[in-house]
Amino acid sequence: xxxxxxxxxxxxxxxxxxxxxxxxxxxxxxxxxxxxxxxxxxxxxxxxxxxxxxxxxxxxxxxxxxxxxxxxxxxxxxxxxxxxxxxxxxxxxxxxxxxxxxxxxxxxxxxxxxxxxxxxxxxxxxxxxxxxxxxxxxxxxxxxxxxxxxxxxxxxxxxxxxxxxxxxxxxxxxxxxxxxxxxxxxxxxxxxxxxxxxxxxxxxxxxxxxxxxxxxxxxxxxxxxxxxxxxxxxxxxxxxxxxxxxxxxxxxxxxxxxxxxxxxxxxxxxxxxxxxxxxxxxxxxxxxxxxxxxxxxxxxxxxxxxxxxxxxxxxxxxxxxxxxxxxxxxxxxxxxxxxxxxxxxxxxxxxxxxxxxxxxxxxxxxxxxxxxxxxxxx
Amino acid sequence: xxxxxxxxxxxxxxxxxxxxxxxxxxxxxxxxxxxxxxxxxxxxxxxxxxxxxxxxxxxxxxxxxxxxxxxxxxxxxxxxxxxxxxxxxxxxxxxxxxxxxxxxxxxxxxxxxxxxxxxxxxxxxxxxxxxxxxxxxxxxxxxxxxxxxxxxxxxxxxxxxxxxxxxxxxxxxxxxxxxxxxxxxxxxxxxxxxxxxxxxxxxxxxxxxxxxxxxxxxxxxxxxxxxxxxxxxxxxxxxxxxxxxxxxxxxxxxxxxxxxxxxxxxxxxxxxxxxxxxxxxxxxxxxxxxxxxxxxxxxxxxxxxxxxxxxxxxxxxxxxxxx
Numbered sequence: 090x091x092x093x094x095x096x097x098x099x100x101x102x103x104x105x106x107x108x109x110x111x112x113x114x115x116x117x118x119x120x121x122x123x124x125x126x127x128x129x130x131x132x133x134x135x136x137x138x139x140x141x142x143x144x145x146x147x148x149x150x151x152x153x154x155x156x157x158x159x160x161x162x163x164x165x166x167x168x169x170x171x172x173x174x175x176x177x178x179x180x181x182x183x184x185x186x187x188x189x190x191x192x193x194x195x196x197x198x199x200x201x202x203x204x205x206x207x208x209x210x211x212x213x214x215x216x217x218x219x220x221x222x223x224x225x226x227x228x229x230x231x232x233x234x235x236x237x238x239x240x241x242x243x244x245x246x247x248x249x250x251x252x253x254x255x256x257x258x259x260x261x262x263x264x265x266x267x268x269x270x271x272x273x274x275x276x277x278x279x280x281x282x283x284x285x286x287x288x289x290x291x292x293x294x295x296x297x298x299x300x301x302x303x304x305x306x307x308x309x310x311x312x313x314x315x316x317x318x319x320x321x322x323x324x325x326x327x328x329x330x331x332x333x334x335x336x337x338x339x340x341x342x343x344x345x346x347x348x349x350x351x352x353x354x355x356x357x358x359x360x361x362x363x364x365x366x367x368x369x370x371x372x373x374x375x376x377x378x379x380x381x382x383x384x385x386x387x388x389x390x391x392x393x394x395x396x397x398x399x400x401x402x403x404x405x406x407x408x409x410x411x412x413x414x415x416x417x418x419x420x421x422x423x424x425x426x427x428x429x430x431x432x433x434x435x436x437x438x439x440x441x442x443x444x445x446x447x448x449x450x451x452x453x454x455x456x457x458x459x460x461x462x463x464x465x466x467x
Numbered sequence: 468x469x470x471x472x473x474x475x476x477x478x479x480x481x482x483x484x485x486x487x488x489x490x491x492x493x494x495x496x497x498x499x500x501x502x503x504x505x506x507x508x509x510x511x512x513x514x515x516x517x518x519x520x521x522x523x524x525x526x527x528x529x530x531x532x533x534x535x536x537x538x539x540x541x542x543x544x545x546x547x548x549x550x551x552x553x554x555x556x557x558x559x560x561x562x563x564x565x566x567x568x569x570x571x572x573x574x575x576x577x578x579x580x581x582x583x584x585x586x587x588x589x590x591x592x593x594x595x596x597x598x599x600x601x602x603x604x605x606x607x608x609x610x611x612x613x614x615x616x617x618x619x620x621x622x623x624x625x626x627x628x629x630x631x632x633x634x635x636x637x638x639x640x641x642x643x644x645x646x647x648x649x650x651x652x653x654x655x656x657x658x659x660x661x662x663x664x665x666x667x668x669x670x671x672x673x674x675x676x677x678x679x680x681x682x683x684x685x686x687x688x689x690x691x692x693x694x695x696x697x698x699x700x701x702x703x704x705x706x707x708x709x710x711x712x713x714x715x716x717x718x719x720x721x722x723x724x725x726x727x728x729x730x731x732x733x734x735x736x737x738x739x740x741x742x743x744x745x746x747x748x749x750x751x752x753x754x755x756x757x758x759x760x761x762x763x764x765x766x767x768x769x770x771x772x773x774x775x776x777x778x779x780x781x782x783x784x785x786x787x788x789x790x
Binding site: 125173419420424425438 | 550551554560561564565712755763778
């Protein structure tokens with residue numbers, strides 16, 4: 090008989106089990122490092138030093154983390170509704186189009202703080218629009234959102250190549266990218282924030298969108314756990330039949346959830362485009378949409394978990410770049426493996442260690458009761 | 468070049484481009500018909516391409532390369548099976564994980580072992596697959612119309628190419644005419660009924676996923692050891708996802724899978740041919756549109772605008788013996 094999972098203490102459920110999954114993922118990654126002929130311990134030390142050891146490294150770590158907070162939140166919101174949005178990559182790419190159009194139109198007229206809200210809005214609207222079609226098709230026509238979002242990633246990539254090569258590229262330029270934005274299209278850096286703690290971020294592109302990401306994380310928490318809509322989304326995710334029985338409109342909730350998810354993914358584009366490169370380039374998303382899946386799984390779809398998970402992946406990105414100077418065998422592709430392992434162990438195999446842990450705690454409780462009984466019987 | 472020649476060249480390219488799609492889509496068919504969704508076709512294909520290219524270079528033998536490609540692909544398939552059948556994890560999450568592990572591992576290991584920027588060494592004539600010329604193709608080449616068709620379209624492909632096309636009727640026969648096929652389809656539609664009949668759902672699903680691994684191995688081997696002479700990083704370039712699209716487009720039926728793969732292969736070949744040329748009535752079609760067309764078609768089909776694609780009923784759900 091399949092025994093239902095026994096109830097575990099909260100700290101085990103939300104602390105220990107995710108931690109064990111994560112540790113196993115990193116141990117397997119360590120084996121790969123060993124296979125390549127390097128010391129995993131040295132690699133880990135180099136990585137942490139490269140990511141947190143000095144101001145510029147820290148700045149880069151937080152810059153990458155900003156991307157992953159947005160995409161992690163995007164995946165998490167969809168998870169709460171029982172939807173798996175693999176399309177964060179494409180939605181962020183199209184969101185970039187929104188940011189770039191806002192900046193190209195307004196950067197010569199307004200200062201950055203007036204362009205900024207328009208760009209935020211444009212990125213969210215463009216990202217949401219790209220998620221709308223898969224959401225609508227899932228809700229109305231029953232086509233699976235996973236497959237459609239994968240297809241939309243590829244369609245987005247073709248569309249953006251077309252836009253950059255044929256439409257947005259300035260005349261006479263060969264590179265498929267837009268012109269560089271003027272001052273009105275550039276976000277200020279947050280060097281003052283880190284200098285409070287005595288760090289100098291140097292050339293790191295750590296910028297205002299990090300704060301936007303934190304605000305977004307707070308708003309997602311508010312939405313999911315403190316509003317009626319959030320309650321409906323979670324009900325739908327926990328049991329679609331119960332939601333239907335309670336009179337929650339399935340079509341409406343699925344479409345709204347996908348719009349929010351796409352909007353969050355789209356806002357990720359603010360960070361690299363308005364905060365760093367100041368122009369729209371090909372493939373600027375560089376897999377951040379997919380990292381969001383790992384981040385959301387690791388953070389258990391809760392903003393409080395997503396932010397540290399995003400910082401961890403930011404560390405891997407930045408530290409991974411640093412390692413490759415010292416250990417040429419290990420490039421940033423190592424992060425792709427770790428990302429896959431985290432998705433595997435924290436996602437698909439999340440219950441693997443649960444029976445053993447449950448048995449361990451049951452035994453602990455049993456022996457505790459036995460000794461108490463022995464003490465009472467004295 | 469006259470139109471006949473252009474047509475012939477395009478069709479020849481179509482066949483060449485659709486072979487990996489056919490292997491991978493048939494692979495997905497075995498897995499998904501047994502009720503296990505597989506988004507990891509791309510990853511398995513990539514890992515197999517790397518394993519094949521690397522071991523063919525080291526052992527100087529195409530057959531050993533093929534064998535190791537299949538073994539590696541089956542190992543990844545078993546990870547997917549363990550996660551999604553034994554551990555009842557989310558099948559899509561597991562597939563995504565396998566894609567990333569393969570994407571990263573092929574580059575890291577390739578760089579560590581061969582130090583050629585993620586490539587494997589160029590394969591010599593002995594260590595890769597050679598094209599075969601069918602009998603009489605030289606003598607019949609002068610026969611008008613049929614001669615060139617036989618000579619350049621039917622003859623002169625890799626053995627793997629013929630095997631891919633042979634797998635289509637074989638798969639049809641296995642699926643619809645054998646006891647194994649009946650049971651495989653049944654676990655994908657109604658695992659409870661199969662269990663009641665005393666057949667292990669777990670075992671059937673494992674077998675389905677292993678078949679998927681074997682065929683993905685062939686797809687990968689074809690890429691790195693037949694059309695190309697060695698592995699290049701990221702060489703599958705989304706073909707696993709196109710194959711997935713073809714599988715859905717074909718409504719999970721073997722013959723339709725072949726037709727869908729040929730269609731997507733033709734679109735790919737056409738995109739290369741039409742670059743910079745304009746069509747009557749519509750004018751110049753952007754290459755990017757042609758590249759996106761398979762995905763757009765799949766979305767339109769999934770939405771039920773041209774027929775309805777209905778996946779195996781129990782697909783994606785782990786089987787729990789009793790509730």
